[in-house]
């Protein structure tokens with residue numbers, strides 16, 4: 007199937023492909039019911055207790071269902087091309103069918119005892135995603151999560167495991183006078199050095215347990231360090247860009263790192279991570295003796311859709327590893343932008359050179375977050391966590407006597423994932439969707455390329471409404487942001503006008519966009535250079551912008567785009583005249 011042959015891909019904003027979908031849906035139901043009937047076909051048939059209660063039961067279900075369907079009339083129409091709000095849009099037909107087919111099985115990926123087919127599909131779907139982002143599926147590992155937040159937590163869990171092992175070894179070596187190197191150095195020593203030292207001193211993992219802050223707790227280790235080394239326990243830090251998603255402060259909170267342990271790196275004037283600032287923070291961590299649990303870069307930032315220079319971050323960390331012996335975990339939060347990797351192999355790829363280089367650097371990361379429930383057009387809840395090699399997948403062993411022991415680490419399960427019960431609907435949806443829309447430029451990638459082109463058309467249309475529309479650079483992906491300001495407007499006045507446009511949008515159900523505030527603390531360069539364009543005064547601490555995510559699949563149609571652009575222009579013009 008080609009991208010242009012989209013009739014079987016999406017239902018349509020008005021159910022235009024409803025018949026095609028109904029036929030597929032009826033077939034799915036028929037086969038599902040047949041499967042039930044045939045599985046244990048010699049068993050006695052179940053009959054409801056009495057025909058009367060049976061019928062009244064059905065009526066009750068019908069009536070409750072009507073009520074629910076009525077309520078859903080008011081749900082946010084995320085399927086519609088008029089919805090340009092958050093990172094969500096309509097889901098594809100194959101993804102929906104894959105999801106629904108598995109839903110009837112209610113398979114639980116916690117264990118292969120509860121999902122034998124689901125587990126196999128999970129491995130296949132993870133391989134498809136790994137291949138899409140350039141990883142070799144053979145050594146790669148990963149699993150599905152309920153979303154990007156959980157995938158980010160999975161990365162912290164594993165980075166912490168690794169750091170804790172290396173640090174615990176350092177403590178043992180110092181305690182036994184085998185080393186006088188700072189603990190910071192041991193916390194980044196790398197597996198080869200770790201294994202060599204363990205072997206040299208005849209150590210096994212249980213020997214290090216008394217020095218593990220994960221097992222003993224940071225407080226106990228803090229006391230221990232003061233007693234034995236006359237130094238503070240080296241509390242780890244997370245180095246994140248100022249454009250980070252709020253899941254990162256959440257992770258620090260959940261993993262007990264504390265707010266102070268989240269060190270922010272500056273952004274450039276486009277809102278992308280500055281490698282120079284990152285280097286400064288790594289040097290600072292070294293001076294302060296604060297081990298770096300991980301460095302995060304973002305591919306597809308939540309607010310602006312920008313792609314951090316992942317390749318430059320990888321170069322920097324390679325340099326620290328090769329020239330200073332410091333192994334630092336690099337996580338790519340590609341919850342939004344990871345699917346753009348599917349566009350890389352085609353000649354028609356319209357990503358910028360910088361974005362291409364960043365996306366091609368994925369195999370150099372320690373771990374990656376992807377969200378099929380965003381640009382994969384897969385139903386919620388479907389995120390994915392990937393690592394390029396099994397070493398980075400290691401976590402502490404958790405024992406549950408009533409569940410199958412993991413004999414084959416290739417299958418993720420209850421003991422290797424943060425979440426226990428996990429739906430198999432995500433893998434099934436990704437798997438079926440990739441059969442129809444391959445995860446390369448012949449399928450999904452071509453589709454996303456179109457989305458980038460449409461975003462550019464929107465950019466032109468919106469910016470042409472008035473000279474007071476101040477577009478932000480949105481060249482990396484398909485998120486558009488703009489502020490409203492006349493020449494010389496102070497920032498607070500510009501924010502007031504931008505808020506008026508948003509308030510007008512919100513009054514009408516015709517179009518949905520969102521608003522965000524870019525703080526000078528995190529987006530200093532971008533805010534200053536944007537406000538300088540209209541010669542304004544920086545009299546407040548953030549820049550308010552209207553934000554639109556141009557990912558809806560129905561925007562590939564000229565008539566629809568025209569209609570929405572006209573509406574957008576009218577709405578902005580009206581708000582500006584108020």
Ligand SMILES: Cc1ncc(COP(=O)(O)O)c(C=O)c1O
Nearest residue numbers: 153154155156251308339341342
């Ligand atoms: C960059 C980034 N990371 C992580 C997340 C969290 O994903 P989820 O909402 O699926 O938990 C998001 C969500 O928008 C995101 O944009």
